Amino acid sequence: MIIFEEELKKFHKSLEMSDAESDIYARQDMKDAVDVLLSLADGEVQDENLDE
Amino acid sequence: MICYNCGCELTELDFCTNCGADVKQYKKILYTADALYNEGLERATVRDLSGAARALRDCIRFNKRHTDARNLLGLIYYETGEGVEALSEWVVSQNLKPDKNVANEYISLVQAGQGRLETLKNSIRKYNKALELCEQDSPDMAMIQLKKVISMNPNYVKARQLLALLYIHKEEWERARKELEAALKTDCGNLTSLRYLKEIERVTGIATSDKKGRSRVSGDGSAIYKKNGNETIIQPARMKEGPGLGAFLQIAIGVVIGVCVSYFLIFPTRVAAVREEANSKAAEYGEQIDSKNSEIAELESRIGELQADIQTQKETIDDFSGAGGVIDVNNHLISAAYAYLDDGQDNLKVDEYLALIPNEYLENGASGEFLDLYHYLKGGIGNTVSGSYYDSGLEAYNSMDYENAIKDLTKACQYDANNDEALYYLALAYYDSEDMTNASAKFSELLEKFPDSEEADKARQHLEEISE
Numbered sequence: 001m002i003i004f005e006e007e008l009k010k011f012h013k014s015l016e017m018s019d020a021e022s023d024i025y026a027r028q029d030m031k032d033a034v035d036v037l038l039s040l041a042d043g044e045v046q047d048e049n050l051d052e
Numbered sequence: 053m054i055c056y057n058c059g060c061e062l063t064e065l066d067f068c069t070n071c072g073a074d075v076k077q078y079k080k081i082l083y084t085a086d087a088l089y090n091e092g093l094e095r096a097t098v099r100d101l102s103g104a105a106r107a108l109r110d111c112i113r114f115n116k117r118h119t120d121a122r123n124l125l126g127l128i129y130y131e132t133g134e135g136v137e138a139l140s141e142w143v144v145s146q147n148l149k150p151d152k153n154v155a156n157e158y159i160s161l162v163q164a165g166q167g168r169l170e171t172l173k174n175s176i177r178k179y180n181k182a183l184e185l186c187e188q189d190s191p192d193m194a195m196i197q198l199k200k201v202i203s204m205n206p207n208y209v210k211a212r213q214l215l216a217l218l219y220i221h222k223e224e225w226e227r228a229r230k231e232l233e234a235a236l237k238t239d240c241g242n243l244t245s246l247r248y249l250k251e252i253e254r255v256t257g258i259a260t261s262d263k264k265g266r267s268r269v270s271g272d273g274s275a276i277y278k279k280n281g282n283e284t285i286i287q288p289a290r291m292k293e294g295p296g297l298g299a300f301l302q303i304a305i306g307v308v309i310g311v312c313v314s315y316f317l318i319f320p321t322r323v324a325a326v327r328e329e330a331n332s333k334a335a336e337y338g339e340q341i342d343s344k345n346s347e348i349a350e351l352e353s354r355i356g357e358l359q360a361d362i363q364t365q366k367e368t369i370d371d372f373s374g375a376g377g378v379i380d381v382n383n384h385l386i387s388a389a390y391a392y393l394d395d396g397q398d399n400l401k402v403d404e405y406l407a408l409i410p411n412e413y414l415e416n417g418a419s420g421e422f423l424d425l426y427h428y429l430k431g432g433i434g435n436t437v438s439g440s441y442y443d444s445g446l447e448a449y450n451s452m453d454y455e456n457a458i459k460d461l462t463k464a465c466q467y468d469a470n471n472d473e474a475l476y477y478l479a480l481a482y483y484d485s486e487d488m489t490n491a492s493a494k495f496s497e498l499l500e501k502f503p504d505s506e507e508a509d510k511a512r513q514h515l516e517e518i519s520e
Contacts, residue, residue: 001251002217008187011213013183014210015140017173023140024144027116027141034114
């Protein structure tokens with residue numbers, strides 16, 4: 001059963017040219033799994049230093 | 053694969069052999085990213101673009117520096133009508149890897165086709181406008197906008213899905229089905245399209261697979277049954293379609309292909325052959341022209357020679373027939389001979405004719421016979437003429453007309469070399485005309501030729517006077 005209003009909410013506007021610059025920055029600045037891993041590794045190193 | 057810590061190339065071990073960093077998890081992440089990229093690539097190959105995009109987005113979440121995944125994701129966005137997102141992915145990919153990156157080519161291609169880029173921008177703008185109209189409860193206006201969007205960008209999946217949703221809302225099931233089928237041709241794995249289509253099939257009770265030209269033949273083979281939505285079309289089995297528009301188009305296409313083949317294959321060959329033939333003929337004509345020029349030069353040379361011959365012949369003819377020519381001179385001699393024989397004419401007339409014969413001819417061109425006759429006539433009239441000239445010369449001298457005296461007395465001496473008186477008066481005429489040089493010469497000649505004559509003493513006296 002399709003409910004029109006509910007389905008309509010699932011549609012989003014497409015990016016226009018004016019949005020391109022901010023979108024590019026967002027894509028470049030996003031954090032990936034490698035970034036998370038590296039940040040975790042940094043935290044472990046800092047913890048080790050504190051323990052010492 | 054390089055170490056995230058020191059940038060050294062990693063081995064199969066779980067730690068970096070250079071800095072000792074633990075790379076086990078790091079390697080797992082990168083391998084997972086590669087696996088997701090491979091999945092995305094496989095899905096894209098079978099046109100499951102939604103699934104491919106999902107896998108590629110996950111790949112980038114694991115490794116945002118995976119430029120191949122970004123490039124492929126950009127392609128998928130571009131194919132489904134999301135031009136700006138495609139360009140964003142390619143720009144990020146380009147920033148990550150500026151050299152030897154296919155994203156550069158994609159960006160260049162899109163930017164080069166300004167018309168295409170403009171269409172893309174307009175279709176996105178109109179889609180967004182249509183979505184706003186839907187939210188403002190203006191589905192009819194939205195549908196008009198979406199139809200324009202699809203005409204500009206037929207692969208715009210989201211636009212077709214939204215239009216299909218509007219058709220479903222209006223319960224125009226077949227139109228909705230048509231849009232969804234078109235959307236699935238672009239992206240066969242799109243869950244939204246599949247879900248809407250499933251709903252249409254549920255409501256209408258007709259599977260989409262039955263819609264695609266399914267037909268069955270009646271039991272006796274006399275008719276073909278085709279389903280078109282809720283309608284069943286019965287068509288006679290033996291009915292043959294006449295040559296319709298399709299056949300005409302095929303013939304037209306055949307003709308066009310034939311013309312193209314002629315233009316691109318036969319025509320250049322024919323042109324080359326004609327050109328070669330023309331060049332050959334031009335060379336042949338050139339040789340002929342050279343030959344003719346040579347002949348003309350030869351003939352001109354021959355004309356020059358002949359003109360020189362003509363001139364020579366003319367001169368020869370003039371020598372014979374012109375004034376002073378051989379014929380003329382012979383006529384003078386004949387006239388002189390006639391006058392000499394004619395008793396009615398005096399010898400002075402003979403002398404007149406003989407005087408017309410030029411000395412040059414006598415010295416160079418006259419034959420022996422001519423000279424014999426000339427001298428005979430001259431001798432025959434000599435004394436008589438000499439006497440006549442002597443008389444007239446003496447008369448002129450006496451009347452002090454020294455000029456005519458000299459002229460006549462000279463002739464008298466010429467006709468009679470022994471006429472010492474004529475020579476004496478000739479010398480006197482020079483003397484009296486004060487031409488002492490000639491006078492002296494003539495007196496000396498007289499003394500030499502006639503030393504014993506009566507005039508010799510007088511001449512001697514005059515010479516003495518002149519010398520004083």
